[in-house]
Amino acid sequence: MARADASRRPGRLGVGVVGAGKVGAVLGAALRSAGHAVVGVSAVSDASRERAENLLPGVPVLEVPDVIERAELVLLTVPDDALPDLVEGLAQLGAWQAGQLVVHTSGRYGTSVLGPARAAGAIPLAIHPAMTFTGLSLDLGRLPDSMFGITAPAAVLPIAQALVVEMGAESVVIEEESRALYHAALAHASNHLVTIAAQSAQLLGDVGVQHPDRLLGPLMKASLENALSSGEGALTGPVARGDAGTVRAHRAALDSHDAPDTRQAYLAMARVTALRALERGILSSAQGQAILAVLADTVEDEPPGAPDAPRP
Numbered sequence: 034m035a036r037a038d039a040s041r042r043p044g045r046l047g048v049g050v051v052g053a054g055k056v057g058a059v060l061g062a063a064l065r066s067a068g069h070a071v072v073g074v075s076a077v078s079d080a081s082r083e084r085a086e087n088l089l090p091g092v093p094v095l096e097v098p099d100v101i102e103r104a105e106l107v108l109l110t111v112p113d114d115a116l117p118d119l120v121e122g123l124a125q126l127g128a129w130q131a132g133q134l135v136v137h138t139s140g141r142y143g144t145s146v147l148g149p150a151r152a153a154g155a156i157p158l159a160i161h162p163a164m165t166f167t168g169l170s171l172d173l174g175r176l177p178d179s180m181f182g183i184t185a186p187a188a189v190l191p192i193a194q195a196l197v198v199e200m201g202a203e204s205v206v207i208e209e210e211s212r213a214l215y216h217a218a219l220a221h222a223s224n225h226l227v228t229i230a231a232q233s234a235q236l237l238g239d240v241g242v243q244h245p246d247r248l249l250g251p252l253m254k255a256s257l258e259n260a261l262s263s264g265e266g267a268l269t270g271p272v273a274r275g276d277a278g279t280v281r282a283h284r285a286a287l288d289s290h291d292a293p294d295t296r297q298a299y300l301a302m303a304r305v306t307a308l309r310a311l312e313r314g315i316l317s318s319a320q321g322q323a324i325l326a327v328l329a330d331t332v333e334d335e336p337p338g339a340p341d342a343p344r345p
Contacts, residue, residue: 046134047072049104050089051097051119053081055168056138057110058088060200063176064108065089067199073100084168098128106134107155113141124149134192136160140216143184143209158193159184159212162202163219177201182215184208226253229302232295239290265313272306275320281327304328 048069050061053076065071073095076082085094101107101123111119116139123129131154135147140161147157164179166172181204183193190206197204207215230253234245242248259267271279280303287296304325311321 045069046105047103048106048108049100050074050085050092050108050110051100052076052110053085053089053094054110055084055166055172056162057108058084058168059166059172059176060108060110060138060162061092062088062170063173063200064106064196066173069106069199072103075100080168088168088170098123098126101128101130101133104133106136109135109137113139116142117146120147121149124153127153129153129155132156134158136193136196138162140182140219141213143207143212144186145209156189156192157185158189158196160193160197160204161207161216165223179203180205182207182212182219184212226257229298232292232298236290236292236295239292265309265315268306268310268315272303272324273310273315275316275324277320277323277327280324284327300328 046069048061048064048071050057050071050073053061053074057074058081061071061074071089071092074085074089074092075097076085076094082094085092095103097119109116109119116137129135129150133150133155135150135155136158137147138161139146139159140163143159144151144157147155147159151157161182162176162179163182164172164175179202181197181202183190183197183204184207185193194204230249233249237245237248256267271283283299283303287299290296307316307321307324307328310316311318316324
């Protein structure tokens with residue numbers, strides 16, 4: 034392991050970044066701003082090399098084993114599916130070092146995935162930033178508003194917490210066995226929001242709206258803020274009102290429009306919304322059943338030729 038630079042402040046580490054993707058380059062830059070020295074970065078694609086040059090200027094681009102050899106803290110920011118094989122492969126090469134901090138940023142995994150490194154004497158930490166990244170310097174300004182989900186053995190948990198604080202953010206401890214469910218919650222909230230926004234913008238574009246973002250932006254921002262502050266008490270719209278006629282009109286419009294993925298998403302989310310509204314007393318039983326009947330795969334009380342009738 035590289036000897037710590039005596040010119041650095043006490044407690045400062047030599048950081049190696051494995052994977053100069055959107056996350057790795059930004060977190061490497063954040064740790065550098067906190068006084069740590071980034072001693073090497075691995076970057077394969079042209080895009081990752083450009084990110085490394087922009088966010089980590091002057092840091093040498095090295096092969097992965099060379100990054101690890103130099104580093105006191107290794108930051109693994111590779112895709113989730115690549116992480117286990119990478120850790121195991123480096124263990125087989127004898128790359129991991131006793132006392133070395135090995136940190137991954139995967140939301141899916143805790144520290145068990147770092148078992149091969151831990152067996153070599155390394156200290157395993159999982160710190161997952163619960164934010165989306167652009168890979169640009171503006172992400173550094175977003176870190177103070179973000180949270181990290183961290184997992185680590187109890188004895189070294191304060192190290193993970195301290196690293197997050199140094200990057201200007203806050204942390205919440207996630208137990209090892211809860212990581213997948215934790216990550217599913219975040220993906221459901223973030224990734225699916227993007228899909229819903231894109232589908233809604235497409236429908237608005239199809240009806241001639243020139244700037245869908247101007248219609249959707251204030252509405253979605255207000256809905257998100259209300260949902261986070263008031264939970265499902267903030268629910269509005271035809272399902273919450275028990276307005277089965279409006280939901281029927283929505284379904285008819287989507288059935289006749291060439292957007293099958295949006296239709297499927299709308300029906301699925303409307304059903305779940307109706308069920309949760311029923312459970313929480315937002316809808317009466319009669320209202321809920323009327324809404325669910327409209328949303329059912331087969332609506333038996335529709336007249337022939339209605340949207341759900343079999344088509345030739």
